[in-house]
Amino acid sequence: MILINIGDELLLGQVINTNAAFIGQQMALAGIEMTECVTIGDDESAIRSAIENGFAKTNLIVVTGGLGPTRDDITKKVICDYFHRELVVDEQTLEWVREIFAARGMELTETNSHQADVPEGCTVLKNTLGTAPGLWIEQDGKILVALPGVPFEMEKLICEEVLPRLQEIFHHEHAVLYKVLQCTGVSESNLSDQLTDFEAQLPENIKLAYLPKPGIIRLRLTASGANNEELQTSLNQQFEKLKAEVGSLAFADEDIPMEAVIGKLLRGSGRRVATAESCTGGFIAHLITSVPGSSEYFQGSVVSYSNQVKRDILNVREDNLKKRGAVSEPVVSDMALNAMDLLDVDYAVATSGIAGPDGGTAEKPVGTVWMAVATPTRLTTKEFHFGKHTGRKQIIERAAHAALNMLRIEIEKDLRR
Amino acid sequence: MILINIGDELLLGQVINTNAAFIGQQMALAGIEMTECVTIGDDESAIRSAIENGFAKTNLIVVTGGLGPTRDDITKKVICDYFHRELVVDEQTLEWVREIFAARGMELTETNSHQADVPEGCTVLKNTLGTAPGLWIEQDGKILVALPGVPFEMEKLICEEVLPRLQEIFHHEHAVLYKVLQCTGVSESNLSDQLTDFEAQLPENIKLAYLPKPGIIRLRLTASGANNEELQTSLNQQFEKLKAEVGSLAFADEDIPMEAVIGKLLRGSGRRVATAESCTGGFIAHLITSVPGSSEYFQGSVVSYSNQVKRDILNVREDNLKKRGAVSEPVVSDMALNAMDLLDVDYAVATSGIAGPDGGTAEKPVGTVWMAVATPTRLTTKEFHFGKHTGRKQIIERAAHAALNMLRIEIEKDLRR
Numbered sequence: 007m008i009l010i011n012i013g014d015e016l017l018l019g020q021v022i023n024t025n026a027a028f029i030g031q032q033m034a035l036a037g038i039e040m041t042e043c044v045t046i047g048d049d050e051s052a053i054r055s056a057i058e059n060g061f062a063k064t065n066l067i068v069v070t071g072g073l074g075p076t077r078d079d080i081t082k083k084v085i086c087d088y089f090h091r092e093l094v095v096d097e098q099t100l101e102w103v104r105e106i107f108a109a110r111g112m113e114l115t116e117t118n119s120h121q122a123d124v125p126e127g128c129t130v131l132k133n134t135l136g137t138a139p140g141l142w143i144e145q146d147g148k149i150l151v152a153l154p155g156v157p158f159e160m161e162k163l164i165c166e167e168v169l170p171r172l173q174e175i176f177h178h179e180h181a182v183l184y185k186v187l188q189c190t191g192v193s194e195s196n197l198s199d200q201l202t203d204f205e206a207q208l209p210e211n212i213k214l215a216y217l218p219k220p221g222i223i224r225l226r227l228t229a230s231g232a233n234n235e236e237l238q239t240s241l242n243q244q245f246e247k248l249k250a251e252v253g254s255l256a257f258a259d260e261d262i263p264m265e266a267v268i269g270k271l272l273r274g275s276g277r278r279v280a281t282a283e284s285c286t287g288g289f290i291a292h293l294i295t296s297v298p299g300s301s302e303y304f305q306g307s308v309v310s311y312s313n314q315v316k317r318d319i320l321n322v323r324e325d326n327l328k329k330r331g332a333v334s335e336p337v338v339s340d341m342a343l344n345a346m347d348l349l350d351v352d353y354a355v356a357t358s359g360i361a362g363p364d365g366g367t368a369e370k371p372v373g374t375v376w377m378a379v380a381t382p383t384r385l386t387t388k389e390f391h392f393g394k395h396t397g398r399k400q401i402i403e404r405a406a407h408a409a410l411n412m413l414r415i416e417i418e419k420d421l422r423r
Numbered sequence: 424m425i426l427i428n429i430g431d432e433l434l435l436g437q438v439i440n441t442n443a444a445f446i447g448q449q450m451a452l453a454g455i456e457m458t459e460c461v462t463i464g465d466d467e468s469a470i471r472s473a474i475e476n477g478f479a480k481t482n483l484i485v486v487t488g489g490l491g492p493t494r495d496d497i498t499k500k501v502i503c504d505y506f507h508r509e510l511v512v513d514e515q516t517l518e519w520v521r522e523i524f525a526a527r528g529m530e531l532t533e534t535n536s537h538q539a540d541v542p543e544g545c546t547v548l549k550n551t552l553g554t555a556p557g558l559w560i561e562q563d564g565k566i567l568v569a570l571p572g573v574p575f576e577m578e579k580l581i582c583e584e585v586l587p588r589l590q591e592i593f594h595h596e597h598a599v600l601y602k603v604l605q606c607t608g609v610s611e612s613n614l615s616d617q618l619t620d621f622e623a624q625l626p627e628n629i630k631l632a633y634l635p636k637p638g639i640i641r642l643r644l645t646a647s648g649a650n651n652e653e654l655q656t657s658l659n660q661q662f663e664k665l666k667a668e669v670g671s672l673a674f675a676d677e678d679i680p681m682e683a684v685i686g687k688l689l690r691g692s693g694r695r696v697a698t699a700e701s702c703t704g705g706f707i708a709h710l711i712t713s714v715p716g717s718s719e720y721f722q723g724s725v726v727s728y729s730n731q732v733k734r735d736i737l738n739v740r741e742d743n744l745k746k747r748g749a750v751s752e753p754v755v756s757d758m759a760l761n762a763m764d765l766l767d768v769d770y771a772v773a774t775s776g777i778a779g780p781d782g783g784t785a786e787k788p789v790g791t792v793w794m795a796v797a798t799p800t801r802l803t804t805k806e807f808h809f810g811k812h813t814g815r816k817q818i819i820e821r822a823a824h825a826a827l828n829m830l831r832i833e834i835e836k837d838l839r840r
Contacts, residue, residue: 019448031436043462118612287712288705295704307726315723
């Protein structure tokens, strides 16, 4: 399968291409390998040549973007030219577009009615979340699927309309399976040295890859082959071997974020968590609450960005703020311990640091972050240096990740008892 | 310029390709047009053919990824084959890699020493943030630049090593400039109908594009041509016309997020803001604090995820919670008004809603969110329905955006007085 993403905004970098990752992931799970992804602009000849080059290598192309009603969207015209078809009005789509506009209390404009124009004889994939339908065209053994570029519309169409049709056609002729083991507290190269022998004994159709993220190394085993069941067995065997090799460096045997690992630990445990955040500005709370069902174990957060809020709401001692500064061990300790009481939880995580670009000093440069995790029986504190050239966004992200990791370790201590 | 991103993880969708957007943006700002971006796996023949196809269309290729020391990284080998060169040890890089390992208190392993292997005769671009250097190869009028795939390492190399060299070579022979106007409170098609005449009168080298985001339409004018100065003048003229056409629908004449627009309004105003968040779980606070300098106007937040925290810290009246439920106008009103006092601010934003996937009812389906903005003289409330099929992540994002927009409108009311 080859993916073609159309849009000047992608090439100009005004939009990050999240569609490619989503489609790649969904295809892999369905046993269809995405071999290439091409991004081009809203340009007739570029679209035409991408489709031609693509069909020289594969019989399945998915196109996203360029299906809107505005003048810069020309994908449908190029598809018609390529397949020698005419654009015709699809009455059902026209009805649907009218319905959506009526529900919004708006008149259907001439421009918008063109949403219902589709290549003659194609299968129209109804877009229940928007006005631009998906298009499915089969001709001469080739399949072209064109989808709107709006992520949530595209995602629903992929899952509900495209994948079921593809699975029916391909019957898992070729399967690509993968499993991910996540490690922390080790460098990529040390892990790689440790896994030399393991890697050498892997069968030819199973590959090991290292996917580093700040603070995390994800190890991915990818198996490809003809038979889904045998492949699954062989992948599972190698994965168990890998887990044994890696030992306690691993913290999750699936590709889920740290906040979801924490969610799994806490659900059903009766234990509750809260955060008291300064430099992370609510980002840890956001990550925790991005997990469905987190209301079971997340009480809330006090984001104490100013010293006034640290004092007034979190009862941080004036003395600690004055003598040691907001970014200090006693201040994060106060924050965590008092948040534990105030928010009535078993675990409170606190952060205070300098995310930059301003506010750094020689003694406490940008990137310095103090963290604390309080539990009814323990208080753990740690100082981090994420580097003064790292950038505000990255410092916030790394600090949040490090804090979640500290929290995970404390929860695991309790649950292992 | 053609960009080639290498990595199975990109095709499997385990990593979102943010590098493409960054490089596209930087190139556009430097007057170099990225015409295509190709993503392929860690596969020799795919890399080889992407380089060959690329050089058939352009004389400048940037490659990212596959420069690490682990066994799945094969880019350097393919580059050597393509240019008929040998891999040789670069002593300065070897020294640097050794230094980094020493600073981390680690021994340089055999695997890691291969970071210093480079194609013979290439220019080595020192990676001050990591061990894999960038590579610059010129041969037969073609330029190939290979960079590590780790975003912050790649970003520094692009800005400090690659762009200065490219600008010296290309001298702005061809320029691509763009400007973005952001609008809200209007649909793409209505805006498009309103701008038909404006679009018709645009010179041939200036294009208008619609870039919708949830709740926002970004209008982008792109100008391309030979002369940078003339082009700038002509783009500016058209941009002023566009602003006049759009009127009060526009809220920003640059491509910055809503939280940065709010930051510009508040900096130097002496006014302060806080949030009281339930369903958005701290995401609004995170967005506000992602803006450098936000500590000047952001006091903090109470994330009251549980009803207990709503009552105990934000003093939401028990009666309102019981009779109307947590997702209701009186509850968000209590939250906003009490947060204004508690956090001592001029503006307090409150949210309470059902982000799903569970917790919806017939009366209050998933996606229902109540919001309030309190100021010392006004209280504004609004109910939103983001749709029960929208997905948790999207509901949180849209709710946060809608809340920031409500806040912006209230701030502008005061500043216009």
